Amino acid sequence: MTPEEVVAITAKHTYGTWRFQKNWTPLQIVDAEGCYFTDAAGKKYLDLSSQLMCVSIGHKNKAVIQAIEDQAKKLAYAAPGFATEVRAELSKLLLEVLPKGLEKFYFSTSGTEANEAAIKIARMYTGKYKIISRYNSYHGSTAASIAATGDPRRWAVEPSGKIDGVIFAPECNCYRCPLNHSYPDCEIACANYIEHMIKNESNVAAIILEPVVGTNGILIPPKEYLPRLRKICDDYNVLLIADEVMSGWGRTGKWFAVDHWDVQPDILTTAKGITSAYVPLGLTATTMKIADYFNDHYFSHGHTYEAHPLTLAPAIAAINELRNNKLIDRAVEMGEYLNEKLSTLKAKHPSIGDVRGIGLFYAVELVKNQKTKESFNTKEDKVNGKPLLVDKIAAEMMKRGVYIQSWVSHFIIAPPLIISKEDIDFAVKNLDEALTIADDALKA
Ligand SMILES: Cc1ncc(COP(=O)(O)O)c(C=O)c1O
Structure with a gap:
């Protein structure tokens, strides 16, 4: 089967969950190892959300x-x-x-x-x-x-x-x-x-x-x-x-x-x-x-x-x-490192309202205004299928080879507990650059 057929059959004959079915073109994944997965074109993505916050020990263990x-x-x-x-x-x-x-x-x-x-x-x-x-x-x-x-x-x-x-x-x-x-x-x-x-x-x-x-x-x-x-x-x-x-x-x-x-x-x-x-x-x-x-x-x-x-x-x-493999201790250690890096982003981006987390479980919440905490999008926007700013940034992250889950007005960062400092650096550098989209939206 060609990758085009895989995507077309998946979208036509299986349900895309928690979404309108129209315009669903799921990316085909063909392989995954450690903190990375690979699409049908051979492009690799850092799995910053462990798929659905679940592949905690990493892929292909x-x-x-x-x-x-x-x-x-x-x-x-x-x-x-x-x-x-x-x-x-x-x-x-x-x-x-x-x-x-x-x-x-x-x-x-x-x-x-x-x-x-x-x-x-x-x-x-x-x-x-x-x-x-x-x-x-x-x-x-x-x-x-x-x-x-x-x-x-x-x-x-x-x-x-x-x-x-x-x-x-x-x-x-x-x-x-x-x-x-x-x-x-x-x-x-x-x-x-x-x-x-x-x-x-x-x-x-x-x-x-x-x-x-x-x-x-x-x-x-x-x-x-x-x-x-x-x-x-x-x-x-x-x-x-x-x-x-x-x-x-x-x-x-x-x-x-x-x-x-x-x-x-x-x-x-x-x-x-x-x-x-x-x-x-x-x-x-x-x-x-x-x-x-x-x-x-x-x-x-x-x-x-x-x-x-x-x-x-x-x-x-x-x-x-x-x-x-003492991965729970590792979650503490890498979580501290992630927190440092994300806090630097918060100081830099006016569109970040809050960075919070524990272990390797973090949210970066976006706001239009740090004082009033007004959000770019609402829960109604989410269920009505309105384009969300966080989804636009998540799509930009995918282009850059980083998979990150988004929900209404925040990102969920929950990588496999085996993640390295180098991978965290790679993810945060790309988030830093992709957040220009949100900072620009503040000026609009
Ligand atoms: C806190 C919590 N409870 C329950 C569920 C439902 O789990 P499942 O999708 O395996 O049915 C989820 C799924 O994301 C969850 O995050």
């Missing part, structure tokens, strides 16, 4: 590929009702790396399924049905997960494609506080407001949140926020669900983002980095207290592909690669 091959030869599939060695081995490993107290696991094949299971488990266990989520969040595309999503991807499926009972709290965003406060004078009003919601709503089963918000802007809470929410949850018998689909597996410089604040969630969900996306795997991890409830109550959930051996073996290999 030999140990993970070997684990897939070995498992395929040994036992490719077993129905979820059977025990397998790989299931037991991964469970043992998870007990070593997950936050303390999370000891019973449900394996699925995506982040959205992991959250579906979490919400269902929370409702069955508590007997309550309301779920508090926050604006500026993404939890997945299926009924409960999209209902719990605060960003505009939810709008198009309302009211038919989602579940009832989800209510939204203000997000914790110290750059654009939804309550117009500033930290630390605010005394974490955004967390305290959630207590007010719980008291006035009643029937709240759980709060679901990204401990460090991903796609919606790498929002890092101040140190008091998560411990305060943990306390509120304990006081009102509400479960805390940490969605670490994107923030887990070393991305923030710890195994899990909640580890930064020593907070133990009742349920933790994850996917993406668990296998570095070599195969699709989702995980819902719960405490034994929750698990024990189902000793005498029907666990009403399951999938044909639950605990699929081919998804579990590469997870073991990917986790061991993180550990053996």
Whole structure:
């Protein structure tokens, strides 16, 4: 097949997700290794966003590929009702790396399924049905997960494609506080407001949140926020669900983002980095207290592909690669280097409103005006298919051989944790030059 045919058939016969289908001409990728991928014309791109913030250990990792091959030869599939060695081995490993107290696991094949299971488990266990989520969040595309999503991807499926009972709290965003406060004078009003919601709503089963918000802007809470929410949850018998689909597996410089604040969630969900996306795997991890409830109550959930051996073996290999190659320490070290470089850009470009991040998880947010923080584009622009300034800059970056994810008014920088200083220099130099587009837009 010619590259033209590959692109034409892909665009005509398969759906381009989260977009209007018109004018979709996807780039064909033919190869990927380390921090780079290659298109059909042989051009190489630095993968500054690990595809969808998921290929954490980099492309073509030999140990993970070997684990897939070995498992395929040994036992490719077993129905979820059977025990397998790989299931037991991964469970043992998870007990070593997950936050303390999370000891019973449900394996699925995506982040959205992991959250579906979490919400269902929370409702069955508590007997309550309301779920508090926050604006500026993404939890997945299926009924409960999209209902719990605060960003505009939810709008198009309302009211038919989602579940009832989800209510939204203000997000914790110290750059654009939804309550117009500033930290630390605010005394974490955004967390305290959630207590007010719980008291006035009643029937709240759980709060679901990204401990460090991903796609919606790498929002890092101040140190008091998560411990305060943990306390509120304990006081009102509400479960805390940490969605670490994107923030887990070393991305923030710890195994899990909640580890930064020593907070133990009742349920933790994850996917993406668990296998570095070599195969699709989702995980819902719960405490034994929750698990024990189902000793005498029907666990009403399951999938044909639950605990699929081919998804579990590469997870073991990917986790061991993180550990053996000390990639989480590396995320801290390279994150500091990246922060230095991006801060230099901020000082130079009037179009940068904020640079924020933790580990190798950074956002560069663009504004028309650094004082008023007015954005170039809105969420409405995004879902209405209006051309966005960040997309124009991302396209310029592609021309320059750097792939970077953009969302409404910011870029998400989350490279493989194996990235070198030279690659960071290359990326930042190109971002520096491409940002001329935004600086020029200020003059227009
Ligand atoms: C925080 C978070 N939760 C859930 C999901 C959904 O994961 P998946 O796309 O694997 O269904 C994502 C995906 O980006 C995510 O970032």
